[in-house]
Amino acid sequence: MNAPTAPQCSQAGSTYVEPVLVVGGFVKNFDGRLVLNGLDFAIAPGQSTALIGANGSGKSTLLKCLIRLIEPSAGQIQMLGRDVRALSPRDLRAFRAQVGIVWQRHNLVPRLSVLSNVIHGVQSRLSGPRAWFQALAPADVRGEAMQCLDRVGLADRAATRVDSLSGGQQQRVAIARMLMQRPAFILADEPDASLDPQTGEEVMALLLSLVREKGLSLLMISHRLEHTLEFSDRILGLAKGRIALDLPTSQADAASLRRFFDHQEPA
Numbered sequence: 001m002n003a004p005t006a007p008q009c010s011q012a013g014s015t016y017v018e019p020v021l022v023v024g025g026f027v028k029n030f031d032g033r034l035v036l037n038g039l040d041f042a043i044a045p046g047q048s049t050a051l052i053g054a055n056g057s058g059k060s061t062l063l064k065c066l067i068r069l070i071e072p073s074a075g076q077i078q079m080l081g082r083d084v085r086a087l088s089p090r091d092l093r094a095f096r097a098q099v100g101i102v103w104q105r106h107n108l109v110p111r112l113s114v115l116s117n118v119i120h121g122v123q124s125r126l127s128g129p130r131a132w133f134q135a136l137a138p139a140d141v142r143g144e145a146m147q148c149l150d151r152v153g154l155a156d157r158a159a160t161r162v163d164s165l166s167g168g169q170q171q172r173v174a175i176a177r178m179l180m181q182r183p184a185f186i187l188a189d190e191p192d193a194s195l196d197p198q199t200g201e202e203v204m205a206l207l208l209s210l211v212r213e214k215g216l217s218l219l220m221i222s223h224r225l226e227h228t229l230e231f232s233d234r235i236l237g238l239a240k241g242r243i244a245l246d247l248p249t250s251q252a253d254a255a256s257l258r259r260f261f262d263h264q265e266p267a
């Protein structure tokens with residue numbers, strides 16, 4: 001496979017920055033049914049990009065294809081300097097360790113403590129029981145997990161069983177676990193979907209603050225237009241298998257996004 005040529009990424013204050021993600025000629029079909037039909041875009045580091053589109057437009061499929069949880073059908077993905085589609089199984093595991101994922105459902109282990117669940121995020125770097133139970137984890141791993149918990153505002157709940165926390169607190173534990181991976185890129189698929197409006201907004205604000213503080217890159221999906229507008233730098237819109245909208249968030253408003261949705265044909 002040829003290496004994709006990196007499109008120019010411009011950012012305020014500099015003429016060129018190496019993109020953290022380049023997608024070229026990207027196609028995904030399921031059993032011959034085209035879902036994504038030729039996507040081309042690049043993302044600069046340290047940015048929050050929102051992906052919007054009608055239900056079934058392929059947003060989740062694209063996110064999963066980026067780390068090959070679903071195999072792409074054609075095209076190129078260059079992410080964090082790696083040719084993702086060419087990675088061997090072992091290199092793919094190492095690559096995925098750098099990509100934090102926040103789903104609508106967080107897959108925490110309900111009967112274990114908050115701290116043990118956060119420690120699980122270290123599994124990309126450490127394996128065995130030491131990466132599973134807080135009591136067996138090395139002191140430096142426990143210390144880092146406490147810092148991650150502190151970052152999401154839950155240090156005082158470290159010893160609590162996860163299933164006794166609220167939905168919003170559990171999502172923050174999932175984010176702390178993701179921080180234990182020391183990710184360079186975060187993919188977030190509707191992390192606010194099953195939370196009440198206030199809590200959902202807090203979770204989105206937390207993700208954006210990680211982008212701002214640590215220079216991480218975020219590609220996120222939210223079904224709430226107000227979250228798309230408040231927590232992104234750029235908006236990409238999917239329609240009919242293609243990128244049909246690409247604009248800085250500063251140039252978007254709720255009316256223009258609604259117009260984008262209104263012009264889509266029903267799926």
Ligand SMILES: Nc1ncnc2c1ncn2[C@@H]1O[C@H](COP(=O)(O)OP(=O)(O)O)[C@@H](O)[C@H]1O
Pocket residue numbers: 030035053054055056057058059060061062
């Ligand atoms: N594993 C799969 N097998 C077959 N079709 C799928 C699969 N996953 C998603 N699809 C289809 O692909 C389309 C895009 O789905 P999805 O990416 O979940 O959309 P979105 O996240 O934008 O709502 C939908 O028509 C969906 O039914």
Ligand SMILES: [Mg+2]
Pocket residue numbers: 059060061
């Ligand atoms: Mg989806």
